[in-house]
Amino acid sequence: MHSLNAITLLLIIVGGINWLLVGLFGFDLVAAIFGGQDALLARIVYILVGLSALWQIMPLMRSFSGSEAHAQRH
Known part of the structure; x- marks a missing residue:
């Protein structure tokens, strides 16, 4: 599951950079x-x-619901 999360996060970053380029320069x-x-x-x-x-x-x-959020607050 960890590798799938890494791959999907990478794809979201690629998509975000693409939208940045579209917004700034109109370039997809x-x-x-x-x-x-x-x-x-x-x-x-x-x-x-x-x-x-x-x-x-x-x-x-x-x-948000697990101990990870609790750990980040401290």
Whole structure:
């Protein structure tokens, strides 16, 4: 499970950097690499980033309810 969390976090970081580039410069790096926003590979990357964000909700909720949040407060 730890490796899946690391992979999904990495994909979220890639997505965040892509959105930073879109916001600052109007440049979609994923689309540029994979042949446009409608290209199959670009759409797969967008879907994986979105699914990664959904997956990361679980560890976030666990950190609020478990001992991890308690440890960070002290």
